[in-house]
Amino acid sequence: MIGRLFSLVIDCPDPSGLADFYESLLSLPRVVETTDYVVLKSTTGTEMVAFQRVGDFRPPRWRDPGRPAQAHVDVLVDDLDVAEPKVLALGATLLEGSDKPIGYRVYADPVGHPFCLVTRESVMLGE
Numbered sequence: 001m002i003g004r005l006f007s008l009v010i011d012c013p014d015p016s017g018l019a020d021f022y023e024s025l026l027s028l029p030r031v032v033e034t035t036d037y038v039v040l041k042s043t044t045g046t047e048m049v050a051f052q053r054v055g056d057f058r059p060p061r062w063r064d065p066g067r068p069a070q071a072h073v074d075v076l077v078d079d080l081d082v083a084e085p086k087v088l089a090l091g092a093t094l095l096e097g098s099d100k101p102i103g104y105r106v107y108a109d110p111v112g113h114p115f116c117l118v119t120r121e122s123v124m125l126g127e
Contacts, residue, residue: 007039008073012111015051021090021110022049025075059112062095072114080105082114083117 012018021037028040028047036053061067072085077083084105088094091110103122108114 008071009050009052010113011054011057012113013054013057014111015053016020018109018111019051021092022051024090025087025092033118057111060114061112062106062108062114069114072113074104074118075115077117077119080117080119087117 003087003115010018012023015036015038016033019030019040021034022028023040026040026047026049028037028042028049031041032039032050037050039050058067060069062069066099075083080100080103089106092107092115094100095106095108097112102119104116104118106114106116
């Protein structure tokens with residue numbers, strides 16, 4: 001083994017604002033906050049997401065090779081139809097081309113990073 005996942009760091013123009021979105025979406029409490037950096041971390045310490053300010057941030061565009069997504073987050077939910085209005089209320093956008101298939105849907109967070117809501121039917125959890 002070379003290593004293990006420590007954190008996911010997301011570049012953005014406003015770390016505090018984007019952390020608000022993910023704090024509600026992922027139920028992770030804010031543990032560090034500066035002007036340029038915010039960290040959300042689970043109480044067990046096993047999940048951590050950080051947001052860092054980037055002055056020349058250019059948001060990715062879904063399916064645009066000139067501005068690729070580069071990475072995305074999959075969020076496991078029990079029911080897409082229940083979860084969707086909640087993420088939309090937080091400021092997410094259902095992305096064009098996401099035809100609402102059974103098992104997953106693709107969204108953008110408030111600054112354009114794509115993420116997916118997924119269900120157990122769409123992922124292999126090794127159960």
